Amino acid sequence: xxxxxxxxxxxxxxxxxxxxxxxxxxxxxxxxxxxxxxxxxxxxxxxxxxxxxxxxxxxxxxxxxxxxxxxxxxxxxxxxxxxxxxxxxxxxxxxxxxxxxxxxxxxxxxxxxxxxxxxxxxxxxxxxxxxxxxxxxxxxxxxxxxxxxxxxxxxxxxxxxxxxxxxxxxxxxxxxxxxxxxxxxxxxxxxxxxxxxxxxxxxxxxxxxxxxxxxxxxxxxxxxxxxxxxxxx
Amino acid sequence: xxxxxxxxxxxxxxxxxxxxxxxxxxxxxxxxxxxxxxxxxxxxxxxxxxxxxxxxxxxxxxxxxxxxxxxxxxxxxxxxxxxxxxxxxxxxxxxxxxxxxxxxxxxxxxxxxxxxxxxxxxxxxxxxxxxxxxxxxxxxxxxxxxxxxxxxxxxxxxxxxxxxxxxxxxxxxxxxxxxxxxxxxxxxxxxxxxxxxxxxxxxxxxxxxxxxxxxxxxxxxxxxxxxxxxxxxxxxxxxxxxxxxxxxxxxxxxxxxxxxxxxxxxxxxxxxxxxxxxxxxxxxxxxxxxxxxxxxxxxxxxxxxxxxxxxxxxxxxxxxxxxxxxxxxxxxxxxxxxxxxxxxxxxxxxxxxxxxxxxxxxxxxxxxxxxxxxxxxxxxxxxxxxxxxxxxxxxxxxxxxxxxxxxxxxxxxxxxxxxxxxxxxxxx
Numbered sequence: 001x002x003x004x005x006x007x008x009x010x011x012x013x014x015x016x017x018x019x020x021x022x023x024x025x026x027x028x029x030x031x032x033x034x035x036x037x038x039x040x041x042x043x044x045x046x047x048x049x050x051x052x053x054x055x056x057x058x059x060x061x062x063x064x065x066x067x068x069x070x071x072x073x074x075x076x077x078x079x080x081x082x083x084x085x086x087x088x089x090x091x092x093x094x095x096x097x098x099x100x101x102x103x104x105x106x107x108x109x110x111x112x113x114x115x116x117x118x119x120x121x122x123x124x125x126x127x128x129x130x131x132x133x134x135x136x137x138x139x140x141x142x143x144x145x146x147x148x149x150x151x152x153x154x155x156x157x158x159x160x161x162x163x164x165x166x167x168x169x170x171x172x173x174x175x176x177x178x179x180x181x182x183x184x185x186x187x188x189x190x191x192x193x194x195x196x197x198x199x200x201x202x203x204x205x206x207x208x209x210x211x212x213x214x215x216x217x218x219x220x221x222x223x224x225x226x227x228x229x230x231x232x233x
Numbered sequence: 234x235x236x237x238x239x240x241x242x243x244x245x246x247x248x249x250x251x252x253x254x255x256x257x258x259x260x261x262x263x264x265x266x267x268x269x270x271x272x273x274x275x276x277x278x279x280x281x282x283x284x285x286x287x288x289x290x291x292x293x294x295x296x297x298x299x300x301x302x303x304x305x306x307x308x309x310x311x312x313x314x315x316x317x318x319x320x321x322x323x324x325x326x327x328x329x330x331x332x333x334x335x336x337x338x339x340x341x342x343x344x345x346x347x348x349x350x351x352x353x354x355x356x357x358x359x360x361x362x363x364x365x366x367x368x369x370x371x372x373x374x375x376x377x378x379x380x381x382x383x384x385x386x387x388x389x390x391x392x393x394x395x396x397x398x399x400x401x402x403x404x405x406x407x408x409x410x411x412x413x414x415x416x417x418x419x420x421x422x423x424x425x426x427x428x429x430x431x432x433x434x435x436x437x438x439x440x441x442x443x444x445x446x447x448x449x450x451x452x453x454x455x456x457x458x459x460x461x462x463x464x465x466x467x468x469x470x471x472x473x474x475x476x477x478x479x480x481x482x483x484x485x486x487x488x489x490x491x492x493x494x495x496x497x498x499x500x501x502x503x504x505x506x507x508x509x510x511x512x513x514x515x516x517x518x519x520x521x522x523x524x525x526x527x528x529x530x531x532x533x534x535x536x537x538x539x540x541x542x543x544x545x546x547x548x549x550x551x552x553x554x555x556x557x558x559x560x561x562x563x564x565x566x567x568x569x570x571x572x573x574x575x576x577x578x579x580x581x582x583x584x585x586x587x588x589x590x591x592x593x594x595x596x597x598x599x600x601x602x603x604x605x606x607x608x609x610x611x612x613x614x615x616x617x618x619x620x621x622x623x624x625x626x627x628x629x630x631x632x633x634x635x636x637x638x639x640x641x642x643x644x645x646x647x648x649x650x651x652x653x654x655x656x657x658x659x660x661x
Contacts, residue, residue: 061573061574062655081579082578082579085573088575089576090576094575100567100571102572104245104249105245113572114575117575117576118576
């Protein structure tokens with residue numbers, strides 16, 4: 001494993017809120033974590049454990065108060081907002097528990113969205129969006145709006161959207177949390193396939209030990225600290 | 234790069250909230266429509282007033298008498314008061330005389346076409362038994378008659394000989410003929426008429442019948458219309474026992490002559506030659522071009538002032554747009570968070586919402602322009618003027634709509650752009 005390229009390197013990450021105020025709050029107390037390219041990692045923790053905060057930092061939506069974050073060798077803490085947007089756009093694909101699709105536009109347009117921000121031309125965008133929607137088995141529903149899709153279908157569209165700019169990491173925050181177990185199973189299968197066939201690094205944030213057990217490595221987080229790390233046998 | 238995308242996005246979000254979009258747009262529509270309507274009506278009035286003033290004689294110069302400014306403002310006792318320099322009544326020696334005019338005609342012969350003389354006799358009625366028709370009796374000389382450019386239907390115009398011999402001849406309009414002669418213009422020419430004026434009856438013979446200019450004051454009811462009855466100038470003056478001079482006369486400049494230049498020269502010529510020693514009065518000359526210019530300026534100012542008031546409703550409309558944009562941004566907080574997570578830079582979020590505001594305003598602006606022009610067309614038609622849409626107003630309105638969009642869209646758009654993506658994503 002160690003001979004593979006490092007993708008995410010977190011060292012001594014501390015996150016505090018309300019800094020300098022009487023109710024100052026430290027959520028993460030020095031997290032060290034390395035994720036290698038092509039790995040399927042799960043981060044497990046109860047609600048309030050700090051896993052969402054950790055995910056926000058990994059996803060470059062938030063900056064750590066202390067510590068160092070290198071993404072593909074690039075020091076994130078030194079970058080400006082504009083550059084962080086660009087990194088989110090090209091290197092990270094988000095899959096949310098609540099899908100967060102834009103309700104007014106079709107599945108196809110939703111998948112095109114990240115490519116629009118990456119400056120991909122109109123025709124190329126549509127071509128690629130079709131490709132990724134096919135990849136998740138949504139080729140029949142290209143022009144449906146999110147309201148006309150089931151939960152599982154919405155999540156597939158959002159996975160296709162996460163794939164749009166061919167990012168190196170897919171960050172999935174409780175992707176099956178709002179789905180029944182059968183649909184959830186199908187979504188997990190898609191993640192496995194993307195990991196295996198497309199070589200995507202996947203970081204899955206979940207509170208379910210059952211789902212975590214399917215991944216290469218399980219990292220347990222509790223009260224803002226990593227309390228356990230287990231590789232799949 | 235995202236220009237077209239943003240327009241489509243904006244139209245999409247307006248479609249998602251049709252009623253709300255319509256109400257917001259309505260504010261802009263009303264504002265723009267009223268500005269356009271006022272500017273266009275103003276433009277029509279200006280055009281018609283100018284053209285009707287010019288039809289009275291674009292080459293005319295009016296000479297009048299003006300009281301002289303006291304030469305010394307400060308006396309030993311201090312400043313003079315207004316009341317002390319009141320109107321000094323005109324006496325016979327102050328008037329412009331026939332000799333002066335003849336001299337002037339000789340002096341400026343190459344540039345003056347003629348001296349237009351007219352004498353307002355009074356408002357009267359032509360009577361024939363129970364039938365009557367209102368007339369404005371005016372004595373005119375040949376150049377004046379020529380400048381009126383009358384269309385003769387029967388008989389003849391008044392000649393120099395009629396003038397010299399002070400004949401009791403009259404030119405009447407076809408309106409009078411319709412009332413008194415049953416519309417028979419041939420029969421009217423040469424017939425005697427009786428005019429009741431200032432408690433007396435005067436007898437004239439009809440020399441000719443002219444066609445009444447229908448374009449002016451058509452909106453007035455028949456019984457209020459008084460048409461001109463032209464008499465030879467000298468006949469009128471004799472009838473009125475008028476004094477020898479004139480307090481006001483009109484000159485016609487020859488075609489191609491700069492009438493404004495000529496009016497200034499005439500003014501100084503008259504004042505040098507005849508009025509230098511007159512203590513009270515001097516001549517003032519004004520060309521029609523000058524009068525048209527000052528009239529146009531005045532009308533432009535008035536319509537600009539009213540437009541500015543209408544512009545306040547645009548301001549209110551703009552505030553409405555800002556309000557709805559703020560609501561829309563709050564509603565779409567999660568969408569904004571998602572877009573940011575997907576890599577939208579702040580600038581592109583800002584552009585998206587500014588474009589949305591611009592689209593609202595521009596849409597309102599375009600509908601407002603159409604409605605405003607329709608309104609202006611209806612109003613000008615009712616007022617009897619030719620419709621004359623203000624092109625400047627249209628261009629201004631489009632530009633101003635965009636400006637309102639940017640101005641009132643910027644604050645909400647900036648608010649959206651600066652949202653924290655984590656908070657925005659978590660927003661319920």
